[in-house]
Amino acid sequence: MAKIFKFGPHLIPETQIFYKSPYCLGLVNLKPVVTGHVLVVTKRLAARFNDLTPEEATDMILSTQKISSVIEKHYKASSLTFTIQDGPEAGQTVPHVHMHIIPRRKDDYENNDDIYEDLDENKQRQHNIPMGADNEDRKPRSAADMAEEADRLRLLF
Amino acid sequence: MAKIFKFGPHLIPETQIFYKSPYCLGLVNLKPVVTGHVLVVTKRLAARFNDLTPEEATDMILSTQKISSVIEKHYKASSLTFTIQDGPEAGQTVPHVHMHIIPRRKDDYENNDDIYEDLDENKQRQHNIPMGADNEDRKPRSAADMAEEADRLRLLF
Numbered sequence: 001m002a003k004i005f006k007f008g009p010h011l012i013p014e015t016q017i018f019y020k021s022p023y024c025l026g027l028v029n030l031k032p033v034v035t036g037h038v039l040v041v042t043k044r045l046a047a048r049f050n051d052l053t054p055e056e057a058t059d060m061i062l063s064t065q066k067i068s069s070v071i072e073k074h075y076k077a078s079s080l081t082f083t084i085q086d087g088p089e090a091g092q093t094v095p096h097v098h099m100h101i102i103p104r105r106k107d108d109y110e111n112n113d114d115i116y117e118d119l120d121e122n123k124q125r126q127h128n129i130p131m132g133a134d135n136e137d138r139k140p141r142s143a144a145d146m147a148e149e150a151d152r153l154r155l156l157f
Numbered sequence: 158m159a160k161i162f163k164f165g166p167h168l169i170p171e172t173q174i175f176y177k178s179p180y181c182l183g184l185v186n187l188k189p190v191v192t193g194h195v196l197v198v199t200k201r202l203a204a205r206f207n208d209l210t211p212e213e214a215t216d217m218i219l220s221t222q223k224i225s226s227v228i229e230k231h232y233k234a235s236s237l238t239f240t241i242q243d244g245p246e247a248g249q250t251v252p253h254v255h256m257h258i259i260p261r262r263k264d265d266y267e268n269n270d271d272i273y274e275d276l277d278e279n280k281q282r283q284h285n286i287p288m289g290a291d292n293e294d295r296k297p298r299s300a301a302d303m304a305e306e307a308d309r310l311r312l313l314f
Contacts, residue, residue, distance in 0.1 A: 049237065050226045054219055061218035062211055068243075069207045079244025080206065086225075087236025089261040091269045104246040112248045116273035 007041055008094035016146050018153035019067055023059035026067050028149045030140045033118035034108055036075035038153075040064050040099040047095045049086045060099060068101045070156045077103030081115060091119060164198055165251035173303050175310035176224055180216035183224050185306045187297050190275035191265060193232035195310075197221050197256040204252045206243045217256060225258045227313045234260030238272060248276060 005012045005025060012027060018038075019026030027039045040063050042056050052060065068080050081102040085092040100119060109115050162169045162182060169184060175195075176183025184196045197220050199213050209217065225237050238259040242249040257276060266272050 049239065050222055050229075052222070054222075057218045057222055058215045061214045065207055065209070065211075065214055072207075077246070079242075079246035079249070081247045082206065082239075082241040082243060084239040085236075086239060087261065089234070089236035089263050089265070089269070090238045090259075092236070102247075104244065106246050108246070112246070113273040113276065116270040119270065 005043070006045060006096075007039075007098070008045070008096035010094065013143075015143070016150050018150040019063065019157050021059050021063045023056045024063045026063065026153070028146045028153070030146070032141075033115055034102060034104075036071050036077065036103040038067065038071060038101050040067060040101065042097050046097050049084055049097055052097060060097075064099050064101060066157070070153070071101055071103050074153070074156060075103040077105050079104040083116070083119070085119065091116075162200070163202060163253075164255070165202070165253035167251065170300075172300070173307050175307040176220065176314050178216050178220045180213045181220045183220065183310070185303045185310070187303070189298075190272055191259060191261075193228050193234065193260040195224065195228060195258050197224060197258065199254050203254050206241055206254055209254060217254075221256050221258060223314070227310070228258055228260050231310070231313060232260040234262050236261040240273070240276065242276065248273075 003014050005014075005017065007027065016028050017025050018028060023043055025041055025043060027041060029037050029039060032038075040060055042052060042060060044056065046052055046056070049057075064082065068082070071077070072080055081100070081104055083100045083102075084097065085100075086097070102115060104115075160171050162171075162174065164184065173185050174182050175185060176197075180200055182198055182200060184198060186194050186196060189195075197217055199209060199217060201213065203209055203213070206214075221239065225239070228234070229237055238257070238261055240257045240259075241254065242257075243254070259272060261272075
C-alpha cells in the first residue's frame with residue numbers, strides 16, 4: 001500500500017519523494033520555477049523554521065548539502081539558490097517548513113533575482129522566465145512527469 | 158588590539174560582529190535591505206555551500222536559528238526570509254558562504270519578493286522599498302551606526 005506524506009495540507013505520494021533521511025524528505029515540485037527545483041521538507045509538520053528541533057534543523061541542512069550537490073551536477077548548473085520563506089510575510093504559501101533548492105545557470109533569468117517572484121504563488125508581475133510563462137500561467141506537471149523525475153533522482157542517492 | 162575578520166575580500170572589524178559560535182559569526186550589514194537584515198558567515202573562507210564541512214553546516218543552521226529568533230523579536234517582525242546565494246549565477250557577490258536573515262513585516266515590500274532584488278548589488282530595476290530608495294541609491298551605513306547595532310544585538314545572546 002502506498003504511503004502518503006502530508007506537506008502542509010497537501011497529500012504527497014511516495015512517487016514524488018526521491019530522498020529520505022531520519023527527519024526530512026526530498027520532494028519534486030508540482031510547479032518548479034526551473035527544471036530541477038526541488039524541496040527539502042521536515043517529516044514532522046512544523047510551520048516555522050524556529051519550531052524545528054536542533055536534530056531536525058541539522059538533518060535539514062545536511063540533507064540540503066547532499067541533495068543540492070546531486071541537483072547541481074545532474075542538471076548541469078553552476079550555482080544554487082537556497083531559500084526558506086518562513087511565515088506568510090516572507091511569501092510562505094504552504095505552512096510547513098521547506099527549503100527550496102534551485103539549480104542556477106548563466107542567464108537562466110533575465111534579472112538574476114526574478115526567480116524569487118516565481119516562488120510566490122500570488123505574484124502577478126510579468127517577466128521572462130526560461131519556461132516563457134509567468135507563475136500564474138505555469139501549468140502543474142502531470143503525476144507521471146513528477147514520478148519520472150523522482151525515479152531518476154532517487155537512483156543518485 | 159582589535160581583531161579583523163575576513164569576509165571574502167572585505168575586512169570586518171570586531172565592532173560589526175554580534176555573535177560568535179565555534180564555526181560561524183553573526184555580522185551586521187553595510188547595506189541592509191531592511192533594518193535588522195544580518196548575515197551568518199563561516200569563520201573559514203569557503204566559497205560554496207557544499208564546501209562546508211558537516212560541522213560548519215550544522216553550526217551555521219543552529220546559529221541561524223538562534224540569531225533569527227532574536228532578530229524577529231527585536232525588530233518586531235512576523236516572518237523571516239532566509240537565503241543563501243550560492244555562486245555567481247545565484248547572485249552571490251561576496252565569494253564566502255553567507256546566510257541572509259531578513260526580518261519581514263506585512264507590506265514591508267510592495268511586492269513580497271522584491272526584497273531579493275535588493276540582495277543583488279547589480280540590480281538596476283526601480284521599485285518601492287521601505288527606505289524609499291533602490292539598491293543602487295542606498296548609502297553604506299557609517300561605522301558608528303553598524304557598531305551601535307552590533308552592540309545592541311550582542312547583549313541579546
